[in-house]
Amino acid sequence: MDLDFNKDQLQIVVARYSENLEWLNEFNCFATVYNKGETTVEGAVVLPNIGREGHTYLTHLVRNYHDLPEYTVFLQGSPFFHMEGGADCAKLTETIQECMTKKVPFKGFAWFRLRCDRLGRPHQMADPASKGKWSGWGKDIPVGDVYDKLFNRTPPQQFIASAATGLFIVRKDRILTRSLEFYKKALSIIEADPYDEYNTGHAFERLWQIIFNGSKAINP
Template sequence: MRFEREKVQAVIARYSEDISWLAELDCPSVVYNKGTGPVEGAVVLPNIGRESHTYLTHIVRNYPDFPEFVVFLQGSPFFHMEEGADCRTLNALIAEHVERRVPFKGFAWFRMVCDRLGRPHQMADPSKKGRWPGWGKDIPVGKVFERMFGQAAPERFIASAATGLFIVRRDRILVRPLSFYENGLSIIESDPLDAENTGHAFERLWQIVFNGSSNLNPS
């Protein structure tokens, strides 16, 4: 099934990944390129704030003109999906959730529970030492939550889109005002190199961002 732009659009946060798989994707896409080397038709962004910066930039720039569903993906999404996943797997997931009109769904193979500091996490993985300034630090999930929502953070968070791969229905985006997303973007931009792991924190908060409810219980 091939979706039109008015129905489904994919937003791709690319750094250096091979995105040739997009040729097989069953919906139109917009690529935001933060890496080296030109990508035809891509929107060029500064390399700051991880994919969280890309996603919030897209929302702020396009608000309120979204298709019925928006799919947010990293440039290489299949690593965090079920074993053996490829673009056919992704197409099937998109079609299933569009048909069921699911308001929000993470595409990673797992969910995770973390505390206000994002624990447990792998920020001190020796193999990743030096890759970004925030290596070895905790993730300020609680702090970012409080800056986004203006209330005390809960003790734990159940993250259903921890890898930044998810589909969200238009009405779940629009239930929050543009100013809400502008605030989120400013929070990301205040930590451009992810020295405090702010971008990582958003990976654990997307399901709350898009729950559109006055009841912000993350469970």
């Protein structure tokens, strides 16, 4: 199944570190790859290895704010692990096609949703298998604090994250509801914690659905 759209309608942004991108061959005409790994990728935009995928996504939005297609898909370099069982390129294509045909404003692609408090709890940040993989291992996730910095208002007691794995599609008007200055501010918040020592990048994974919810009332 091929995507029945053009580049003015769709762009796929991929945040890569070391993942094999052979799966992306089917989407090449729509794809922009940002590479943070030591291995090179032909045609990719090179970024410093900081800020997790949130840094990649926000960098893309800041650089392309005035030249966005109708829909942007944001993906990690190996997206299928967190999608519904059996997910592959065909399933991803089908999901994107359906979202665009039905004019869906925002959709997370993970097979699950997360409900958490202001500290990202419950979470698995102290999973022994992940020890040493990043500086913030074992710490809580500052979801409430990052929300406060982004929107200048008291955070809710609970959050429901529908794009917790950083895999989602968003419509242009939802992106543009927030100002360019908002995305620059969000990027600066991530850049202030470049190696995720305080789990700022993980906090953004729990806030994408709010960032793109279309509400002007909390747009600073």
